[in-house]
Amino acid sequence: MDNKTIQQAKQRYGIVGNYEGLNRCIDIAIQVAPTELSVLIYGESGVGKEVLPRLIHDNSSRKHNKYFAINCGSLPEGTIDSELFGHKKGSFTGALDDREGYFSVANNGTLFLDEVGELPLATQARLLRVLETGEYIRVGESEVRKTNVRIVAATNVNMQKAIREGKFREDLYYRLNTIPINMPPLRERGRDIELLFRKFAYDISEKYRIDPVRLTDEARDLLLRYKWPGNIRQLRNLVEQISIISKERDITPDILSTYGVTDDSLGETGLILHGANREQHSTGAHSYEKERDMLFQLLSSIGKEVKDLKEFVHNNIGTMQSVPAEHFDLYDEDAAGISVDAPMQYTRQPVIQPQHPYVVNEQHYQQQGRTPYESHNIQDVDVETIEETPLSNRELMKKNIIDSLKRNNGNRKKTAHELDISERTLYRKIKDYGLDI
Ligand SMILES: Nc1ncnc2c1ncn2[C@@H]1O[C@H](COP(=O)(O)OP(=O)(O)O)[C@@H](O)[C@H]1O
Numbered sequence: 001m002d003n004k005t006i007q008q009a010k011q012r013y014g015i016v017g018n019y020e021g022l023n024r025c026i027d028i029a030i031q032v033a034p035t036e037l038s039v040l041i042y043g044e045s046g047v048g049k050e051v052l053p054r055l056i057h058d059n060s061s062r063k064h065n066k067y068f069a070i071n072c073g074s075l076p077e078g079t080i081d082s083e084l085f086g087h088k089k090g091s092f093t094g095a096l097d098d099r100e101g102y103f104s105v106a107n108n109g110t111l112f113l114d115e116v117g118e119l120p121l122a123t124q125a126r127l128l129r130v131l132e133t134g135e136y137i138r139v140g141e142s143e144v145r146k147t148n149v150r151i152v153a154a155t156n157v158n159m160q161k162a163i164r165e166g167k168f169r170e171d172l173y174y175r176l177n178t179i180p181i182n183m184p185p186l187r188e189r190g191r192d193i194e195l196l197f198r199k200f201a202y203d204i205s206e207k208y209r210i211d212p213v214r215l216t217d218e219a220r221d222l223l224l225r226y227k228w229p230g231n232i233r234q235l236r237n238l239v240e241q242i243s244i245i246s247k248e249r250d251i252t253p254d255i256l257s258t259y260g261v262t263d264d265s266l267g268e269t270g271l272i273l274h275g276a277n278r279e280q281h282s283t284g285a286h287s288y289e290k291e292r293d294m295l296f297q298l299l300s301s302i303g304k305e306v307k308d309l310k311e312f313v314h315n316n317i318g319t320m321q322s323v324p325a326e327h328f329d330l331y332d333e334d335a336a337g338i339s340v341d342a343p344m345q346y347t348r349q350p351v352i353q354p355q356h357p358y359v360v361n362e363q364h365y366q367q368q369g370r371t372p373y374e375s376h377n378i379q380d381v382d383v384e385t386i387e388e389t390p391l392s393n394r395e396l397m398k399k400n401i402i403d404s405l406k407r408n409n410g411n412r413k414k415t416a417h418e419l420d421i422s423e424r425t426l427y428r429k430i431k432d433y434g435l436d437i
């Protein structure tokens, strides 16, 4: 594939970076697009997997038909079959009408199955059948239906391990993995880290009409050494936070350290702070001491951020009145469960909205006039109260739960695991904090 085609694709999809491993992924995606082959995209969380299925769809003969992105990890096990394959009215409590599933509405189009490693075994059996024969049966029916859907899947779990542990069917794995694409983690991408920093700094400066933040040479070197457990998503969130909160525009290692990016952290402490995938990044025995240190670190950095935010609000109170709170999207829309449309700058397509009660629902907050990330409108902030009231344990726990749910696409099991609390405790707290819908 000539370099020009790859560069054009990057431009069209807002993909930043020149790392050879990234170019190779885009190259394979463009080449495989016009075929009917199944593609399985591997990569840690936050490496940018979601752009490739869209690119494949847009460059295939299916491009005028529907494209859906489904996050298998955030669909509750009880309804996943009905979401994917549809159901017959009355087939289970709550099935008030017939329902078409994704395999029906995406006929002649493309389905992106994100986090495919999370599919329950029963659903895997149905999926294998539809992939091999094009046939499926709605939940509660016996009539065999036909469909023609191309599958692109992605995973951040080790599929070989999942197969060994009996959690993933080997035959389905081979069926999905016809063309594997490995997205490289951010820490391997060298100077791309700086390019991405600049892009995000520029984007946010445009959005809020502020001066973009810049890296000193030492800060740039630190970012190149850092391990980035949350990859590009983590980098983007970091740049957004620094751009809004820091008074300095020249970013030094000292400033980075207040956001948890230091030479000692080098990504290892990222379990809570940065949303690392515990399975892939934990270094061995569980260390409560380390987590306690991290919590203290988190507490003190939150304290500092609140103080800075207070000053920011105070200094900008005149201009802030015209900025609706929801524009402060420190909230990561990537993590809001099923993404049913394009991940970057694509033309939005008509979509159906599946129900998935397990995510912290943006609408829920909007109904209450609040943003998902903060529990109150920025205009309502009482500057004095912020100073007097450091975050209570309860608020801290609530924030951790919200952040963790977002990182795990609403998956409560993973959230409980990440926060090291039982699922039952998590359910109780979600209810208690009013996070359920
Ligand atoms: N090369 C890139 N250039 C610009 N933005 C990127 C790039 N890779 C990822 N992103 C952004 O990073 C975020 C995480 O990407 P995403 O595709 O959701 O990751 P994954 O699905 O692998 O967890 C998204 O906001 C995406 O737009």
Ligand SMILES: [Mg+2]
Binding pocket: 046, 049, 050, 114
């Ligand atoms: Mg994703």
